[in-house]
Amino acid sequence: MQLSLHTGHDGKGILHTSTSGSSLTPPVTPIGKESSERIVTPLSETSDEHSAALFRRNITTPLRFTDELEPCLDERGRRIEFGEGVWSKVYKARSTPTTNPATTTNNNTLLNTPPSSPINASRVVAVKTSRRGDAGPVLKTEALILTRLTLTPGHENHIVPFHGFHAETQSLVMTAVPLALSTYIEEAANRVRNQPIATATMFDPFLGPEPWKDLARKLISSLGWLHHTAGIMHGDVKPHSILLRPIEVAEGRQDMTNGNGNGSNAFRYEPLLADFSAAMDISPDPAENGNEEKTLSSFTAPFSAPEVLKSLRPGSGNPPPGPASDVFSLAATLLAAATGDVLLYPGCDFRRRNLMAGEGHQILDFIRSFGNGARVPRNGFVERLVRQAVVKDPAKRITAIEWVGLAEEVCGDGEA
Ligand SMILES: Nc1ncnc2c1ncn2[C@@H]1O[C@H](COP(=O)(O)OP(=O)(O)O)[C@@H](O)[C@H]1O
Ligand SMILES: [Mg+2]
Incomplete structure (x- = not known):
């Protein structure tokens, strides 16, 4: 693979070059379409922070993808799609x-380009391309954010690998990771739907206690890395924005998992953050931060924090959402992985789901009013982990970095 990176030297933050999403109508994300064991890395290493801060500056053009791309076609000659979202296919x-x-x-020494592949060696990739007229600027901004993330130490453990922006087709090229957490939850829920309720496990998270804790620890660590090390907020965290990369189990160690995700051991997948189309710079230094006018470009009830929905009301005067909104959305995502209800409130129509999302701080009470709420017992480890992440006032909500510590306490080895 051949990559080149072009960096600007005007001292501007990366979002200065993008057309901000402020003039766009925020679309509601449609829901329903849409290795090795990860080491949870320490987030506060000074050298990491230093290099991350260096990388934040001066990125005004995206990492470029210059290899040949050829779409894979099905037997009827149509493109094979991995999925589609609000902006893209x-x-x-x-x-x-x-x-x-x-x-x-x-020509950029900052980027460790992997050694060239042998000539003619081809590989499968995922290509994210626009599906609506106004998506061009959104995809370009996403490419800049992904470039910055790719230059931030530790990215291998937290985001879907990004290979660059393909100028010819105006698309983003990534490693193919064809399983979203949403699909995983839906498929597992379909499998168990007609099975009799097992009384021994009816109060456990749907994924199984240890896999759920493992997933929670890793995702919270990724959010901590994103906010604290990379200085970016995601803006649309939900089960559809998390892709699952299978963990290769060494031969003779197949007993680590039981094959259906409900076992008592580690989760079989490494969760990776994807879809940075709503992401924003949250660098503390205003000179580095170029999205003063940027508003969220998409939102998804019931995973959006209550303040996100409020800020979208015309003339609300509410401040734009910040990283605390991601914390809420990840808590809601972890609750979906605990109940097995991928949209949290099964059987509710769009209007009712939106109404409940507006009162999202009551999310624990809401989900308990549905059948699978029993999987989140009062004061059990799921509630203890998410309680402080769903409080109403975003300023009082636990920060991602504090949450990493809490996750170690609540979900670390030997905890119950
Ligand atoms: N790297 C990838 N490999 C495989 N499938 C992917 C990849 N990235 C995204 N997808 C699929 O495509 C869907 C849409 O991508 P997403 O980035 O969410 O687009 P949008 O910004 O339009 O919401 C995702 O929900 C997922 O199912
Ligand atoms: Mg999406």
Whole structure:
């Protein structure tokens, strides 16, 4: 793979070059379409922070993808799609290294470009491309954010690998990770739907206690990394924005999991954050932060925090949502993984779900009024982990970095 990175030297933050989402109508994200064991890395290493701060500056053009791309087609000649979201379609393609020397130079020493693949070696990738007229600027902004994240130490453990912006097709090229957490939850829920209720496990998280704790610890660690090390907020955290990369189990260690995700041990997948189309710079230094006018470009009830919905009301005067909204959304996502109800409130129509999302701080009470609420017992480990992440006032909500500590306490080895 050949990549080149072009950095600007005007001292501006990366979002200065993008057209902000402020002139766009925020669409509601449609829901329903849409390795090795991870080491939870320490988030406060000074050297990491220093290099992350260096990388934050001067990124005004995205990492470029210059290999050849060829869409994979089905037997009827149609593109094979991995999924679609509010802005884009993501399709399957093969990439082949280009031999054109003009496009294969990598003149940036900051980026550790992997060694070139052998000539003609092709590989499968995921290509995210626009599906509506106004998506161009959103995808370009996402490419800049992903470039910055890719230059931030530790990204391998937290985000879907990004290979660059393909200028010819105006699309983002990523490693293919074809399983979303939403699909995983839905498929597992379909499998158990007609089985008799097992009284021994009816108060356990749907994923099983240990897999749920494992998933929770890793996702909270990723959010801590995103906010604290990378200085970015995601803006649309939900089960559809989390992709699952299978963890290769060493031979002879298959007993680590029981194959259906309900076992008593580790979760079989490494969760990776994806879909940065609503992401924003949250750098503390205002000179680095170029999204003063930016508003969230999409939101998804019931995963959006109550203040996000309020800020969207015309003339609300409420401050724009910040990183605390991501904390709420991840808590709601973890609750979906505990109940097995991917949209949290089964059987509710869109209007009712929106109404409940507006009162989202009552989320624990709401989900207890549905059948699978028993999986979140009062004062059990699920509630203890999410309680402080769903409080009404975003200023009083636990921060991602504090939450990493709480997750170790509540979900660390040997805790119940
Ligand atoms: N790297 C990937 N590999 C496989 N599928 C992906 C990948 N990225 C996204 N998808 C699929 O495409 C869907 C839409 O992508 P997303 O980034 O959420 O787009 P949007 O910004 O339009 O919401 C996702 O829900 C997921 O199912
Ligand atoms: Mg999406």
